[in-house]
Amino acid sequence: MTAAITPTTREALARRIADLALAVPGRVRVAVDGPPPTAPVELAEAVAELLRAAGRPPLVADARDWLRPASVRLEYGRTDVDMFLDGWLDEGALRRELLGPAGADGSGRVLRRFHDAGRDRAFRDDYTTLAADAVVVLAGELLLGRGLPFDLRVHLRMSTAALGRRLPADLGWTLPAHERYETERSPGKEADLLVLSDHPERPAIRS
Template sequence: MQITPVTPARLVDEVVELVDARPGRVRLALDGPPPTRPLALAERVADELRTRGRMAVVVSAGDFLRPASLRLEFGREDPDEFLDGWLDAGGLCREVLDPAGPGGSGRVLPRLWDAVADRAHRDRYVELPADGVVLLAGALLLGRGLPVDLSVHLEMSAAALSRTLPDDERWTLPAYGRYAEERTPEAEADLVVLSDHPDRPAVRR
């Protein structure tokens, strides 16, 4: 195992190179807890892909949560439900990952559910070309059978996560602990990025 420190710009290049190595449409998951900023990385990767002539659509897992009546059935701070029951995996597959896959229509819906207003987004479908890229960004994405072609895991130690999570999100810590132990996302990912200090990432090869 080799650990290579990289700049944030070089990390973007590494992810782009992963995508460019695959022909056709690509579904890429960028997985990490909020302090690792997976959505920001997805946006930077998408910008670089567009400069290279590939259409890229960024999808936040936070826009594919189940309605509050379902995800908060056992309370607002249930870590087990946060891990297993918050993400609308069915909706994500139906509206994004399956259409973006081989033989899919290419017609994807970037946002499905507004979790703050607890109602459906009024978003428009996007037509993904034959070489288009979907970048799915969020936490706790791996090890649940989502049909993605590539994945990047932004790994943060338990100590760093405890130190950086806002106070009102600390109740999620047991969920991240279970995720690391039971789903071993680093074993599934195509690229593992050590992200205790997101501005100073390192790639584990």
């Protein structure tokens, strides 16, 4: 069977994601997964605005605020591809402080962010208590294929060629990690919504 590819817009994509989240009762945990040029955090913020307008309280978390301390993350250097792929994201903290408590059976007491990578120290935020129908949207790169507990998974796929053209020069070293992510973890197969994003301003939904 040939996959159907439907062109869309960023605005319509945000609406599609919001509608999928709104269809789930109770607290919902959404992953918006994609490399930096696909602007996953900006998309998550657009989704949050739609959720808020629909009466569902959103909480957007940026995966860059959930990185391990530099002593662990950069143990093998600042450009180690293996560590970037598997060792930068603090999965334990995410489960303990955000995704676990945000689940249907969780306490609802969460942190929006955990570690300030720029200053290499913990944020001093207070805990937030989620509403019973809150939607938590975690946005960033390399999020899928880890067994993290999400209720809705969106993957913004960008081909290696397109990503190579669009990555900032200082992030060019991450290209092999993104290529391995697609082949080794198959995020598109795990995703509930697969979005072709070689041209992020003109995405297409693949079904």
